[in-house]
Amino acid sequence: MARGDCRGRPHSAARLKLMSWRSRLTNVFDTERLDRDLEDEQLFHVEARAEALVERGVPPEEAIRQARRRFGNLLKLRESSHETKLHPRLECVLQDARFGLRMLRKNPMVTAAAVLSLALTIGAFTAAFSLIDALFLRPFPVADPDSLVYLSSSGPDEGTFRGGPSNISFSLPMLDRLREASRAEIELFGIGYGGPYQNAVFDGGRGKEEVVRPQWISGAGFGILGIRPALGRLLTGVDDTLGGDHAAVLSHAYWMRRFGGNPAVIGQKLTLSVRGVDSGRFQIVGVAPKGFSGIEPGQPTDLWFPLPSRNPAQWEARPGSVFFHIRGRLKKGVTTEQARNALQVAFIKYRHEWVSRILRPGTPLQRVDEFVNARLELHPGSEVPANLRTKFERPFWILALIAGLVLLLACSNVANLLVARAAAREREMALRISIGAGRGRLIQQMLIESGLLACAGCVLGLAFAAATAPAIVRLLAPSDFPAYLDLHVDWRVLGFVALIGLLTTLLFGLAPAFRASAVSPIRALQAGGDRHSVRIGILRPLLAAQVSFCFAVLFIAGLLLLSFFKLTTLDLGFSKDRVVICTLSAANPRDEKTPESVMRLLERTRRLPGIRAASLSGRGLAVTSYLTPQLPIRIPGREERSGQSGYMLVSPGFFETMQIGLMAGREFVPADAERRATVSVIVNHAFASRYFADEDPLGKKFLRIDPCGWAPQQIVAVARDARYNTVRDAASPMAFSPYLRAAGATLEVRAAGDPSPLLSTLKDNIEHIDPSIRVTSVSLQSTRIDDSLLQERLLALLAGFFAVVAVVLAAMGLYGVLNYSVAQRTKEIGIRIALGAHQLVVARLVVADMLVLTVIGVAIGIAGGLALARYVATFLFEVRPSDFFSVALPLACLLAASGLAAIPAAVRAVRVDPIVALRHE
Amino acid sequence: MARQDSLQGSLPLLVLKILARQGPLHGYGLTAQIECMSEEVLRVEEGSLYPALHRMEEERWIAAAWVTTPNKRRACLYEITEDGRKQLDQEEARWRAVTAAVGHILQHA
Helix, strand or coil, X not given: CCCCCCCCCCCCHHHHHHHHHHHHHHHHHCHHHHHHHHHHHHHHXXXXXXXXXXXXXXXXXXXXHHHHHHHCCHHHHHHHHHHHCCCHHHHHHHHHHHHHHHHHHHCHHHHHHHHHHHHHHHHHHHHHHXXXXXXXXXXXXXXXXXXXXXXXXXEECCCCCCEEEEECCEXXXXXXHHHHHCCCCEEEEEEECCCCCEXXXXXHHCCCEEEECEEEECCCHHHHHCCCCCEXXXXXXXXXXXXXXXXXXXCHHHHHHHHCCCHHHCCCEEEEEECCEEEEEEEEEEECCCCCCCCCCCCCCCEEEEHHHXXXXXXXXXXXXXXXXXXXXXXXXXXXXXXXXXXXXXXXXXXXXXXXXXXXXXXXXXXXXXXXXCCEEEEECCCCCHHHHHXXXXXXXXXXXXXXXXXXXXXXXXXXXXXXXXXXXXHHHHHHHHCCCCHHHHHHHXXXXXXXXXXXXXXXXXXXXXXXHHHHHHHHCCCXXXXXXXXXXXXXXXXXXXHHHHHHHHXXXXXXXXXXXXXXXXXXXXXXXXXXXXXXHHHHHHHHHHHHHHHHHHHHHHHHHHHHHHHHCCCCCCXXXXXXXXXXXXXXXXXXXXXXXXXXXXXXXXXXXXXXEEEEECCCCCCCCCCCCEEEEECXXXXXXXXXEEEEEECCCHHHHCCCCEEEECCCCHHHHCCCCCEEEEEEHHHHHHHCCCCCCCCCEEEEEECCEEEEEEEEEEECCCCCCCCCCCCCCEEEECCCCCCCCEEEEXXXXXXXXXXXXXXXXXXXXXXXXXXXXXXXXXXXXXXXXXXXXXXXXXXXXXXHHHHHHHHHHHHXXXXXXXXXXXXXXXXXXXXCCCHHHHHHHHHHHHHHHHHHHHHHHHHHHHHHXXXXXXXXXXXXXXXHHHHHHHHHHHHHHXXXXXXXHHHHHHCCCHHHHXXXX | CCCCCCCCCCHHHHHHHHHHHHCCEEHHHHHHHHHHHXXXXXXXXXXXXXXXXXXXXXXXXXXXXEEECCCCCEEEEEEECHHHHHHHHHHHHHHHHHHXXXXXXXXXX
């Protein structure tokens, strides 16, 4: 007996188990080797026995024959051993997969169409998901998120005395007061919402102004959240005290992006300017941990500063300024209710004090009442305040909705394709059944093929999503600041794609699988391979479904597109073209000479070449991040007419520069700006109709609230209404006052021709004229307005894209089905033509059937679309889902596409040659 | 082949015992041993030997290893494992009990 050099080292039981499992797995993928081994073993045995027989005197050929015969059925034995030595199920699946790949390769056109439409739609859906995940779903890396809460109050707030049922903005003194009163129950901190981008100058940046996204947070905030620094230290309570350089903390992503992860960033200093006003010097003390970029949804942060450092001058002047949220962590064992009660007491007490100390006289009593009886509420920290959610989260969910619909459309399309192709494989299925394959096995085979398609679609879709999601983020950003979002393909996204792949496989794979396996072998084998034996029956609901999905997408996209169109073509009340906006910042805002120098600057700017008109205003028009203050006014002798009005500060020439028509009266003149007892003001049409409806407002006087009491105002002109803040807001009463605070003015310049060259030259020119005045930003008025419509633009763009995809898919599906139907009924059509049927009759025959389905699909689509339109209602502008155009436009689109898709089929039907058709059995 | 199974289901037992006593052997070697030691009374059907060997391999009672013989042929040697030795003890005890019981009945029935 030949013995090899087997070293017999005993293996442990567990190791053997693993080896056995692994070897069985490997054998699945290497059946060739397995079969070869089995064959070799048998061969060796046969030869050894033959040798033994030869030794006994049997002739060699006889010996071999005997040895073989003793063995029996070599093949059968090998089969049974084969089964023992691997995972038979897995081998089954692998076989099916290999076979499926071959079948898919045989039909490259169908496969390519299916994979492409799946890839496109899965990619779009995944992109939408990854954006939503990065912005809203990803959990914040804070410790114990369940004990975090945020505060809200009802009624008016201390700042602008506006308010609604749920305000989340508080002031600094209020925060201090609440903190003191509730130390035992809850740890509070304030956090300013990440706001508009601000300018910072890093000491090492050579004086260049960079745009950053700041957030202000109480020193105690990081500690309460349980965040640990990645480098250096984070803010602490000590940093809240004013004076000297403040501390600043970088976010990890910003640190990597701007400083390349350089640890030497600790200790670097920077100067921040908020809306053109220097807001202090800061020193970087640390970097936040990776993955943390603030706790406001959808607003990643670059830098954190201590809360009190935000415009300290403002705190002293207006301690009631509100602009941040209060969050906190309940102490152990304290319930939300207990904490709320403790806070409520302090809250009301402070409000009473505020009323007696700071409230302006003349405020309606009812509001004061609401104010001091307001109720404080605590909400779980994981909830997103409703107004933020609507503003930031909604658009993405809408996109996801549309993407989902288009994905369903693609699935039904692919199902169509597969069902039609299943017909061609009836013989193959029949054969398999007749040699013993169960129906389950056939279904498994078909599902695996669908799975392969879905797999390819997922992989391509993932690549597509990885490319487009950053592009969408870029589209979201205002033109002067690229948006950064921590988008990366992590296991959540991969898991999502895998899930979608699985679902779509089932969605479009089950129907064809069941259909294909429900084959009667005898019938199929007898019929001689009729390629079009699948009845059109199963394709009907699929087609209707396609039409309805397509219509729903077109409907919603149409609504968004119409809204956007209306927004951009709206009459703003002023002329936005050719106007350049510069924000100015004076070096010494408190200097008495500054207002003079600013006016001088205006005069000289007007004389620069290429400039038709120029003026100054407080913030300019269409600044969405700033709401014009509403100040109470009173009409002497007509107290019942008192109310509020917005106020804007403008220089002479404003109305000419912005081309706001004056309905009566005159523009401001420099004399108006001199301090006088009665201030000359210009009011808008809304103001005039509200307060002076039945009389001529020119020359009339009224009173306005002022830090010192009631200041008399006199109307010198009435201007046309315009959109002052956002494009959407209709005009409300607005008064224009000629005084300018020099702290931060906006210069509007109307160019005589193309304004683009001014963008680069204006800054230098102005700083040349007066070096003490700095230009902090230059942009076009039209760009500013476009930026305010960013979300609407994005929605319209993407919805339009999806609409196009949906129409193409639906048309393709319709074309496929019609084509198939014609091919199936070739004989019938041939007979009809032979009997003398008119061409039109034949065409109608083919198309009529589909028409009914299309109508049904549209009906379902309208119902679905109207139901879904609720979710986009907040983004619509002067467009209602029930408008005529809202329904007519998508309908026309769909009918046109259907018509185009139907024409080739109808043409083919008409061209059928009866002789050829009848002969072709 | 319609011959009766002369081994009466004792093939795994015999294989384990032989491997335990004589070290690694290949399939033909086991066949030869069994037939030789039983003076040709017991005849191993190849049709049942290899399936049995492969099953025992999956049960981890024996481990297989491919070697090349001096004649440049590939042979698969089987070796008994720890689990196999335990199984051998069990099987042997069972066999002895059964045969003793059968013998007893035959003698005294």
